[in-house]
Amino acid sequence: xxxxxxxxxxxxxxxxETVTLSCTYDTSESxxxxxxxxxxxxxxxxxxxxxxxxxxxxxxxxxxxVNFQKAAKSFSLKISDSQLGDAxxxxxxxxxxxxxxxxxxxxxxxxxxxP
Amino acid sequence: xxGVSQSPSNKVTEKGKDVELRCDPISGxxxxxxxxxxxxxxxxFLIYFQGNSAPDKSGLPSDRFSAERxxxxxxxxxxxxxxxxxxxxxxxxxxxxxxxxxxxxxxxLTVL
Numbered sequence: 001x002x003x004x005x006x007x008x009x010x011x012x013x014x015x016x017e018t019v020t021l022s023c024t025y026d027t028s029e030s031x032x033x034x035x036x037x038x039x040x041x042x043x044x045x046x047x048x049x050x051x052x053x054x055x056x057x058x059x060x061x062x063x064x065x066v067n068f069q070k071a072a073k074s075f076s077l078k079i080s081d082s083q084l085g086d087a088x089x090x091x092x093x094x095x096x097x098x099x100x101x102x103x104x105x106x107x108x109x110x111x112x113x114x115p
Numbered sequence: 116x117x118g119v120s121q122s123p124s125n126k127v128t129e130k131g132k133d134v135e136l137r138c139d140p141i142s143g144x145x146x147x148x149x150x151x152x153x154x155x156x157x158x159x160f161l162i163y164f165q166g167n168s169a170p171d172k173s174g175l176p177s178d179r180f181s182a183e184r185x186x187x188x189x190x191x192x193x194x195x196x197x198x199x200x201x202x203x204x205x206x207x208x209x210x211x212x213x214x215x216x217x218x219x220x221x222x223x224l225t226v227l
Binding site: 004033042043044045046047050091093095097099100101102103104105106107108 | 118146148155156157158159160163165171204206208213214215216218219220221223
């Protein structure tokens with residue numbers, strides 16, 4: 001089965017520090033998209049960042065960046081200058097199906113930010 | 116404009132009862148998705164609607180689950196003869212382009 005694995009069920013970081021969340025995945029496809037979503041206690045999933053597999057350059061969105069290693073099938077999320085509002089569940093997902101419309105998800109990493 | 120809304124926010128039902136969960140997507144979004152998020156599990160794809168095309172039902176776990184989308188807008192997910200293992204958060208998402216899904220707050224279903 002094609003899977004997405006997040007090996008860290010829980011992580012914590014001090015406010016203003018940097019934290020990296022891990023994600024690995026399995027696929028036989030050559031072109032696909034990868035996503036990080038954030039789910040705060042409100043339950044509403046919010047897209048943090050996405051990466052297209054054929055692009056070598058790592059995606060960056062403000063304090064959020066990824067380390068995409070295609071050969072290793074690894075897609076980690078780095079959060080710089082962590083803020084209290086970053087505390088949430090973070091899910092890694094891989095697109096599949098036509099136009100990557102469907103997503104397969106990891107089990108999530110719960111991130112705590114300590115003041 | 117308003118985001119994706121879902122109702123009810125929470126639903127408690129007895130085993131064997133039928134339930135209906137509602138999703139109002141963002142206006143103009145042609146695609147609509149239903150997911151199930153069980154405790155300790157990742158999100159599980161259930162069903163996907165795109166415009167007037169036949170829905171992709173490949174994720175529905177059993178024939179007790181069905182969904183419809185009326186007028187290309189509102190969608191209802193129906194679970195018949197609910198079981199305790201159906202307890203989960205049911206999330207709805209919509210989009211126009213495939214690369215970002217906009218999620219609602221979910222419905223937490225508890226089957227006693």
